[in-house]
Amino acid sequence: MPFIEEVLGHWPEALEEILALPVRWNPERFAFWLRQDLPFVEALYRYQVELLREAPQAHRAPLLHALVATVEELDWLLAQGADPQGEVHPVRREYIALLEEMALLPYPYRLVLFYFMNRLFLEAWSAHVAEGGPWQELSEHWSAPEFQAVLFDLEVMAQGLASGLDPGLLRDYLGRILEMEKRTWSLLL
Template structure:
């Protein structure tokens, strides 16, 4: 997976900056209210639904050898939505503008060539995993939430998705690889906006 790591390294300044977002630091220190975290989770529900739609459309476009990994990912996404639905959130809450921008981006990914789409999908999942890993608290009310999004099952799926994305990267044209770099930059900007949204919730709810 050296090419994916090289892709991340090419954007490491922005990637590392994201992992130090003030909200993630406050979450790690247990300095935000449960209500603000659940407000973020309401918006994350929309995001995960968008991932479900994107990945469902990717499966038939994928090479046969990639389909099982992507199909297993669909099951994990459905399970994640079911888990969030039993939390104290309103899944029907209106989408925040920051979330609407991310959803529009996910719809855009469906229009990209398969190698571009699947490598970008890996980047979305990897940066999400890295952000939550960086926010892992030593105790407090959010340990279970962080453990959910950094669980071994998600790590195993991310590993399998990385293998698929690495193969797609090797099959991609130079133009497609350049497009991936542009999209990774956009993913990092959208992720920053998502955590800014969470920071605003923390300011509102304490």
């Protein structure tokens, strides 16, 4: 079993909890969620800039594509009326603090955790988001072949780095990421 799958395998209940949340999609709730997504995506952008800055040459192109996708998401969120000066929900502040803490780890850990965040978010998005609605454009963004290729590249890079990392440390951070994802998706309950 690949190392990434082994680490993910320690948290099947946590992932299932996220996927089973009774999310209620309506325009008002979704607009609130989007407004709260902007500060997190901005923090994720900064996290990615530092990843790209330290990346070995072989990792730069995939990380650059991931960064472009994040910039496009920020543009989309702003076009939806998200306010960069708006109040940040405590759940989002905690997730941003976790990102900032993870940014202090060595590059290989940060890359593997970045892959985990993307994979977990996309699994949850696929489980919760129906076709149509005000989120359709964002769904198309995440399901586009270009972004799926970026996710595949991130997985390959993470697999290449993971075997030399402390599995306990990765499991700890993955557990914390899962908890933050659950709390973030719970904003839609």
